Amino acid sequence: MNFDFSADQKELADHARRFLGESCTFDRLRDNMAGEEAYDRSLWQQMVELGWTAINIPEAQGGLGMGSLELCLLSEEVGRVLAPVPFFSTVCLGAHILNQLGQESLREQYLPPIAAGESVVAVALMPGLGQLEYADGCASGALGPVAWLGAADLLISRARDNHGTECLVLIDAKHATVARRNIDGVVLDGLVRHGQAEFSATPARLLASGDEARRLIELALAQAAILTAFEQLGGAQACCEMARDYSLERYTFGRVIGGYQAIKHKLADVQVEIELARSNAYYGAWALATDAAELARAAALARISATEAFTLAAEENLQVHGGIGYTWEANCHFYYQRARLLAINYGNADYWSQQLLAGLQAAH
Amino acid sequence: MSQNDTRAYLASARAWLAEQAPAYSGAARRGLSVEEDLALGRRWLHLKSEHGYAAITMPKIYGGGGGTEIEKVIFTNEENNYDLPTGYFGISLGMPVPMLLKYASEEVLRELVPPAIRGEQIWCQLFSEPAAGSDLAALTMRATPDGDGWRLNGQKLWTSWAQYSDWGVVVVRTDPTVPKHAGLTYFYVDMKSPGVEVRVIPKLAGESEINEVFFNDVFVPDAQRMGGVGGGFKVAMETLMIERYAVSDEAVGGISVEKFVDLAMRTRINGQPALADGEVRRLIADTVAERQGLRSIHRRAMAAIAAGTEPGPEGAIRKLLGARRRQQVSAVAMDLLGVDGVIMTEGAQPTEDFTESWIESPPLRIAGGSDEILRNTIAEKVLGLPQDHRPDKGIPFNKLS
Structure with missing residues (x-):
């Protein structure tokens, strides 16, 4: 399989890159971090107008009816500029999960507002983010830290019912019984606002339980892994370009530092990791789009490579910049922090290594 | 090549290997001297050439398989499942012979390529020297004009399988008065020519395939030049490009x-x-x-x-x-x-x-x-x-x- 995106899809990506390159600048990121708003509402609104929140929602529910391949490319572009908007949780995961549901009434109710940009979704799927108990149409417990939980309209979360059965529930995050707050103050990567919440007999819709819930969660985690890999890929590529550009400007001992092998070989290693990560992310995109039997394996491979590439690229970008790289004024820190956040979000490298090995051993 | 063609090719290659490879691999090789193992390897390559599995992508008229890169990848993957004596021919069929296909005349190809594909002859690649490795263009081995050919003098190093080789491709300096890349020329040379001396270099462990090769007034006809006089660096780079992807x-x-x-x-x-x-x-x-x-x-x-x-x-x-x-x-x-x-x-x-x-x-x-x-x-x-x-x-x- 030599997978590549179509010309139309590449055009979408080019357009997204130009749009985000002009609108989502580093100054805007700094403004966002200093401001009160959890996310950049005007940028989000522009993305809504471009149809990005509708992209993977069927036309019958007010969407554009495109597939996961378009999401892969948009995720890469969002990752490249670190857009401070809840695109991943709302579109990549929220809309995806809702779209998988068998009950048409649920899809009819919840997808159109997402397509129209009127509904922001937070998603809590990984274990270890707290616990929700579900019984008789209500959920209780505590969750956090969960990205965008403080700002979301809807929450989709893992829960357990009173028999201990795994289920997936949907909650109106603004309901009076939800005590939530943004985690502010000193946090890693302030561009992705995380929230915490307590739920006391909060009305909750049961989306699925038992095997069906596990199937949906497994599928959503594969989707999360592959789309996160694209986000990481965009970030890694941005770091590599930033470091390259700086190395061509900065002089030491009478020549640009990019002419020294210490820098050339460092950046060549980064480039090599990016090529590998791109190759594996594309493999993941193909598996996602074709619902291939090897989806779980492809997801793990995409994620492992992307985490490796972004981590190396972000660290070496800062290193190439030297002292200035550690300042607020230089922009290396945005990527340095995001790389670590994405490395620990939705399963760290050891988690995905275990997933991959479980598959290898099963095949043995 | 469609998916079905690919599957069919894989199936027949696998079946053929399952039938033929055991007699040439594993237990069949145990206890053999290097010479005996090489002889076994020549027989294996010969057998493959009769079934289109030797030099899969090279033209049939020279004994190749006339197949595609994909077929070659598929066959090689399968062949690697057996421990076969193929290593002796990796360089020969990997770089020098493909370069010959690019640069030699039809007459030369008909004479020299079939024996290489059948394993009767082995080719080596004479590039590195004691003071020219990564900086290949710094090589000093000289070729000076002599009648309708050239006289070669100097030393090559790290030449794999030279001790068993019949032919070699060599890059030498024909003009020292121009900058280093511009003065090189590429030839193929008969390794049995008078004045060629091959010495095996012991490795840190195991049987050694690496050699140093001395050229003392070795005559090479100008007809054995590949590319222009002074154009050798480009031909050498084309050769290395193949090697890097090989x-x-x-x-x-x-x-x-x-x-x-x-x-x-x-x-x-x-x-x-x-x-x-x-x-x-x-x-x-x-x-x-x-x-x-x-x-x-x-x-x-x-x-x-x-x-x-x-x-x-x-x-x-x-x-x-x-x-x-x-x-x-x-x-x-x-x-x-x-x-x-x-x-x-x-x-x-x-x-x-x-x-x-x-x-x-x-x-x-x-x-x-x-x-x-x-x-x-x-x-x-x-x-x-x-x-x-x-x-x-x-x-x-x-x-x-």
């Missing part, structure tokens, strides 16, 4: 990650199976992820070569990463084995023995473009970073100190 198996000739997983399942760390160790798991996962990532990068490079275009320099990362990975995985395997790692299985191939796999790793990171040269290439060609400081640039070769 890594044909995913474990670079060493132990596969599957064999490593087997080992990690049966060895223990602190009383637990090694496979339960987080670092061991990460190593396996990273190795598998790297292998998967390299697959499509390599396929893209192969497709470019098959289409007659030059693959991007990033295609060479299979060699860069694969060799380092083989060394690392083999070393960790030896860690898991503990002191048992000192015992090497007599006659075992690097695909079977962890220590053998480790001990033969270093040249893979040096030959045909060292790790450092490949990194330079990626930095300069892909990222657009400046060339290294080159004080010899533009200076006539004979004016360099």
Whole structure:
């Protein structure tokens, strides 16, 4: 399989890159971090107008009816500029999960507002983010830290019912019984606002339980892994370009530092990791789009490579910049922090290594 | 080639190998001297040539398979499942013969290519010298005009399989009065010519395939020139380009990650199976992820070569990463084995023995473009970073100190 995106899809990506390159600048990121708003509402609104929140929602529910391949490319572009908007949780995961549901009434109710940009979704799927108990149409417990939980309209979360059965529930995050707050103050990567919440007999819709819930969660985690890999890929590529550009400007001992092998070989290693990560992310995109039997394996491979590439690229970008790289004024820190956040979000490298090995051993 | 064609090709190749390969591999090779093993290898190649499996992509009129790059990849993958005596012909059919196909006349091709494809003759590649390795253009071996040909004088180094070779391709200096890259010319040469002396260089371990080759007034007809006088560097680079993409198996000739997983399942760390160790798991996962990532990068490079275009320099990362990975995985395997790692299985191939796999790793990171040269290439060609400081640039070769 030599997978590549179509010309139309590449055009979408080019357009997204130009749009985000002009609108989502580093100054805007700094403004966002200093401001009160959890996310950049005007940028989000522009993305809504471009149809990005509708992209993977069927036309019958007010969407554009495109597939996961378009999401892969948009995720890469969002990752490249670190857009401070809840695109991943709302579109990549929220809309995806809702779209998988068998009950048409649920899809009819919840997808159109997402397509129209009127509904922001937070998603809590990984274990270890707290616990929700579900019984008789209500959920209780505590969750956090969960990205965008403080700002979301809807929450989709893992829960357990009173028999201990795994289920997936949907909650109106603004309901009076939800005590939530943004985690502010000193946090890693302030561009992705995380929230915490307590739920006391909060009305909750049961989306699925038992095997069906596990199937949906497994599928959503594969989707999360592959789309996160694209986000990481965009970030890694941005770091590599930033470091390259700086190395061509900065002089030491009478020549640009990019002419020294210490820098050339460092950046060549980064480039090599990016090529590998791109190759594996594309493999993941193909598996996602074709619902291939090897989806779980492809997801793990995409994620492992992307985490490796972004981590190396972000660290070496800062290193190439030297002292200035550690300042607020230089922009290396945005990527340095995001790389670590994405490395620990939705399963760290050891988690995905275990997933991959479980598959290898099963095949043995 | 459709999916069905591919499957059919795979099925018939697999069946053919299952029938034929056992008599030439594994137990059949145990206890053989190198000469006997080479003879077995020649017979294997001859048999393959009769069934279109030797030099799969080369034209049928010369004894090749007349097939596609994809068929070659499929067959080679399957063939690698057996421990066959194919190594002697890897360079011969890998670089010199394809270069001949590009540069020699029809008459020469009809005479020289079929014996090479049938394993009756072996070709070597005479590039490096004592003072010219990564900086190939610094070579000093001279060719001076003599009648309708040239006289060759000087020394080549690290020439694999020269001791068994009938022919070689060689790059030499024909004009020392111009800058170093401009004064080189490329020939093919009869290794049995008077004045050629081959000396085997013992390696750190095992049977040695590497040699130093001395040329004392060796005559080469001008008809054996490949490319223009002074155009040798370009032809040499074309040769190396093939070499960098020629890594044909995913474990670079060493132990596969599957064999490593087997080992990690049966060895223990602190009383637990090694496979339960987080670092061991990460190593396996990273190795598998790297292998998967390299697959499509390599396929893209192969497709470019098959289409007659030059693959991007990033295609060479299979060699860069694969060799380092083989060394690392083999070393960790030896860690898991503990002191048992000192015992090497007599006659075992690097695909079977962890220590053998480790001990033969270093040249893979040096030959045909060292790790450092490949990194330079990626930095300069892909990222657009400046060339290294080159004080010899533009200076006539004979004016360099």
